[in-house]
Amino acid sequence: MERIAIVARLKEGSGRRAAELTAAGPPFDLAETGITRHSVYLSAGEVVFVFEGHEVEWMVDDLISDAFEPKLQDAFAEWRSIVDGSPRIARERFGWEAQEAAPAAAEAMAVSGR
Numbered sequence: 001m002e003r004i005a006i007v008a009r010l011k012e013g014s015g016r017r018a019a020e021l022t023a024a025g026p027p028f029d030l031a032e033t034g035i036t037r038h039s040v041y042l043s044a045g046e047v048v049f050v051f052e053g054h055e056v057e058w059m060v061d062d063l064i065s066d067a068f069e070p071k072l073q074d075a076f077a078e079w080r081s082i083v084d085g086s087p088r089i090a091r092e093r094f095g096w097e098a099q100e101a102a103p104a105a106a107e108a109m110a111v112s113g114r
Contacts, residue, residue, distance in 0.1 A: 014082035
């Protein structure tokens with residue numbers, strides 16, 4: 001599983017509009033992209049789009065460059081109007097995830113009385 005984030009600084013006073021755009025959801029069908037997981041984080045001054053999946057950077061690049069998808073291009077125009085400067089790509093350098101088997105093993109030990 002690979003992760004990539006796109007980080008953008010918001011223009012002052014555009015937090016409400018960013019929240020509205022985020023609440024509307026993505027302008028594409030996530031299930032059709034191959035992306036496994038997608039999250040958006042919003043702070044008072046920034047928005048962070050996180051994408052996860054196998055070779056996810058290529059999938060995101062394909063989405064960004066799809067000039068024939070009008071809904072996507074309209075959404076980019078909306079975001080461009082509230083983003084200050086150019087968005088930046090952040091690549092994961094550290095990640096940690098709990099093992100799914102660990103809770104099952106702990107439960108089995110509890111049942112067996114160990």
